[in-house]
Amino acid sequence: MKDFLKELIEIPGVSGYEAEIAGYIANEFRQHCDEVVTDPFYNVYGIKRGAGDKSNPKVMLAAHMDEIALMVKDIDKSGFLRFTNIGGVDQRILLAQEVIVHGRDKLTGIVAVMPPHLLSPEDASRAIEMKDMYIDLGLPCERVKELVQVGDLITFKSPLVSMLGSFVNGKSIDDRAGVVILNEVMKELDKLVYQAEVCCVATVQEEVGTRGAIISTYRAEPDIGIAIDVTHGDTPDASKDDTYAMDKGIVVCKGPNMHPGLTERFLEIAREYRMDCQVAVSPRPTGTDARSMQISRAGVPTILVEIPLRYMHTTVETLNLDHIKSAARLIALFIASLKEGWQEWLRY
C-alpha cells in the first residue's frame, strides 16, 4: 500500500493532463476488479460486481488523481519562465522550490529568489506574488526557446518520505491517498460478501473545479455516491474547529451537500465495528467531488469521507497511513451492509 502511494506521487498527473497516471492506476485496478474503463478525459473506472441482482444499488466511489501544478505562460528575453498556477498553489511555498519543467525534455528548474543580502529591508519583509516570480532553467535563452513553449507543465519535485510511526509526507498526497483507498476498498471487498455493484472512479480535474466528477458521475449513473478526499489535519497554529486529529480516525462530513440518512448509516457501521470516526460540518458545498456527484442527473445521495492531512497543497503534505487502512475497511463494510431494503436509508 505504501509502495503504491510512493509510486503514485512520483508520476505527474496535472489537472487536464492525466493520461500517464491514469494508465498506471488502470493497471493496478485491473488486478482487483472485474472491469476497468478509461473515458476520453482519463477518468478511470474500476468496476466490481457484487453477488446481488439488478435491484441492488450501484455505488460510485470517487477520489481524484490530479494534482496542482504550474504552467509556463511566457518566456522572457533572458530565457526566464513566467508561470501561472493550475489549481490552488500556495504562492508562499514557491520561492527556491525545485521544479520539473515538462518541455521537450524534463528540465530541472528553480523558482528564482533574490538573496536577502541584495534586498532592501522593506522588500525583504514583503511577500512576493506569483506574477512577479520566474523560473530559472540555467540555460541560455535560445536553448530555452528550443526546449520549452507556452503551455508546458511544471511539477514539483518531492518524493514520499517516511516519518516516525505511520506518518508519511510528500507532494500530491491530496488526493493520491484517496486513490490508494479505492484500491484498498477493492481488496477489502474481496474478503466480504456484498450485493452492490461498486464503481471505483479515480477522477480527473478535481483541483480546477471537480470537473472529472461532473462527467464521470453522469457516465456511471450511480444510486449512491461516496467521495473520498483529504481534509485539514491539526497543527499547533490552526483552530481546532477547522482541523482534525491525525490519530483519531477518519472524518465523515455532515451538511446539506451530503445525504443525512446515508451519513448516519455510515457512522452507525463505524460504531458497530468500533472504529473511530471524527465528524466534520460543512454548511456549503464542499471543495470535493461530493459537490458535483450530488447534483448529477436526477441527483445522487452522496456521503463524504475525508482523511486528515497536514500542510495541504504544499510539497510536504503529511498523512497517517493507518487512516488509509481504516477508511478502506469502513467503506467496504458500509458497502457490504447495503442489502435488500437499502432504499430505506435514502428516505427523508
Next chain:
Amino acid sequence: MKRLLELLTGTYGPSGSEEDIREVIEKEVREYADEVYTDALGSLIAVKKGKGRKVMLAAHMDQIGLIVTGIDDNGFLRFSNVGGISPFNVIHRKVRFQNGVTGVVSYETELEDIRNLKLGKMYIDIGAKSKDEAKALVNIGDVAVYDAPMAVCGDRVTGCAMDDRAGCAVLVETLKRVRNTDHELYFVFTVQEEVGLRGARTSAYGIMPDIGISVDVTLTGDTPKSRPMAINLGEGPAIKVKDASVIAHPKVKELMIQRAREAGIPYQLEVLEAGGTDSGAIHLTGAGVPSGVISIPCRYVHSAQEMVDLKDLTQAVELLVTILEKEIEI
C-alpha cells in the same frame, strides 16, 4: 470579412435579448446550411449534415450591456451590469437601447476619489427632462449596449462587441467555405455567454457532440506595460491551452497545432489566467465532450473599442476549415 464584422458588431444583442443579432446571423447562414433552427434558450444552430464526427462549433452572439434598474424624478436612468462591465470603461460612453434611444453614461461628481467609482454611483442620461419623458422611451429592465460603430485602423479594426462577434464572423465564414467534409457540423451562435456560458450549456446538451470547438476573443500582452502574456495582435489565431473555465483537451489542442503546422498557418499558444468561454460549458456536458478553443487576439476587451486584426480572423477561418475537412481522431 470586414463588411460582415461591421454588420455584426453594429447589431444590438446583449445577453438575454439576442433577437436582433440572431435574425442578422440567420440571414447570413441560411443558404449555406442544411438546417437552421433556434433552440429553447435562443441559440441559433446551423447544421451541415454528415456521417463522420459530430462537431459543435460555438461562438457567442450576446454582448455585454447596461440594464436599467430605476428611473429618477429628473429622468436619469440607474443601471446594473449584464456581463463584465467596469465603471471606468463606461464613463461618458454613448449607449443605445434596442428601440434606438441613445444616451450617455456619467457619474455622481460628488465622488471624492474616482478609484471608488462603482456602477451604483453612475447613471445613463438619455436627454429626458422628467421621469415621465424617460418612461415613454425606456422601461425598467431594458438593456443598453455601447454605441460604437466599427472603425478601421490599417489592418486592424476597433469597435464594440468584437467579443464575440469576431468569433461569429469566423464561424459564418467557415460555414461558407467548408466543403469537403464527412463530419456533421453544428455551427452554434450561443446566447448568454457573458452571464455564465448558459446558452452553450444547453445547446451542447441538445446536440451531444463528439467534439467541441469554440471561437472567442482573448487578451494580449503587447500593449505598453501590459501584464505578461504571450499573445500579440496580428500574429495569428491563438490555440487555447487553458483558461479559468476549461483546460483544452490535450488531443484537441494537439490536433489544432498539427493542422496549423501542416497548412502553414501561424498560431500562438494561449494561457489565459482569468476568464472563460463556451468550451467551459461544452466539455462538461453529459459524460464529457473533448473540447478546444480557437481565440482571436483582442485588445481592450469589454470596452467600447475592442481592437482585433482582420488577418487573425481570416487565418482562424483557414485553420477551422482545414480542421473540419480532415480526419478528427480523438
